[in-house]
Amino acid sequence: MTPVVEWRDVSRTYDAAPPVEALKPCSLTIARGDHVAVIGRSGSGKSTLLNLLGLLDAPSGGTYLLEGSDVGGLTEAARTGVRNHLLGFVFQAFHLLSYRTSLENVELALLYSGVPPRRRRDSAAEALTKVGLAHRLDAFPPTLSGGERQRVAIARAIVKRPSLLLCDEPTGSLDSVTTGTVLDLLDELNGDGLTVVVVTHEDDVAKRARRLVEIHDGLLTEARA
Numbered sequence: 001m002t003p004v005v006e007w008r009d010v011s012r013t014y015d016a017a018p019p020v021e022a023l024k025p026c027s028l029t030i031a032r033g034d035h036v037a038v039i040g041r042s043g044s045g046k047s048t049l050l051n052l053l054g055l056l057d058a059p060s061g062g063t064y065l066l067e068g069s070d071v072g073g074l075t076e077a078a079r080t081g082v083r084n085h086l087l088g089f090v091f092q093a094f095h096l097l098s099y100r101t102s103l104e105n106v107e108l109a110l111l112y113s114g115v116p117p118r119r120r121r122d123s124a125a126e127a128l129t130k131v132g133l134a135h136r137l138d139a140f141p142p143t144l145s146g147g148e149r150q151r152v153a154i155a156r157a158i159v160k161r162p163s164l165l166l167c168d169e170p171t172g173s174l175d176s177v178t179t180g181t182v183l184d185l186l187d188e189l190n191g192d193g194l195t196v197v198v199v200t201h202e203d204d205v206a207k208r209a210r211r212l213v214e215i216h217d218g219l220l221t222e223a224r225a
């Protein structure tokens with residue numbers, strides 16, 4: 001089966017004086033259904049890696065195949081199109097619109113995908129039900145708990161059924177109990193077949209993943225396969 005992600009000697013050097021080799025040439029394969037945690041100290045290259053995986057940035061060298069297609073050399077506009085179609089993102093800070101309901105926040109993710117309004121609404125309600133928020137469809141984010149807000153953000157990320165869910169410190173703003181419930185949800189989604197990559201500096205989060213990848217001074221190593 002074609003891997004979701006296949007990197008061959010992908011690298012990223014920032015054009016500074018002197019240049020910063022933030023990611024040394026690395027090869028990485030992420031299979032469908034994988035659950036990968038990426039750990040590393042501050043400044044080790046985690047954001048660089050996530051930005052490349054998420055098509056928010058382009059590699060300086062190497063080959064990036066996403067679902068078997070070469071996406072390394074795409075223009076920024078083309079990258080945005082692929083990103084919107086194939087990737088879902090979950091961030092530490094939720095990034096929800098506070099003057100829109102949960103349902104509207106999730107629906108917005110489908111706005112430019114050509115899905116008719118009625119189906120947008122149904123799909124958003126289905127995604128919110130999946131994350132356990134069927135009873136909070138009409139709630140505004142400021143009236144939700146931190147864990148509930150992150151669930152809305154996860155629903156927004158999965159509503160388009162992405163190939164890959166990229167999570168950047170997804171529990172960084174949550175207490176330990178809520179962290180557990182959000183990690184349970186990510187486990188459940190992964191159990192349903194969703195491919196998940198989580199960047200974290202928290203051991204509890206890293207422990208949940210089946211694969212552990214460590215980055216140290218821009219060098220990627222498989223810590224646990």
Ligand SMILES: Nc1ncnc2c1ncn2[C@@H]1O[C@H](COP(=O)(O)OP(=O)(O)OP(=O)(O)O)[C@@H](O)[C@H]1O
Pocket residue numbers: 014015016020021022040041042043044045046047048049
């Ligand atoms: N735009 C840039 N220009 C020059 N250097 C950069 C740029 N972005 C990041 N760097 C450098 O690249 C290296 C990796 O940075 P990166 O942000 O990927 O690390 P990180 O592991 O995500 O750190 P943190 O955990 O603190 O967010 C660091 O040395 C950083 O200073």
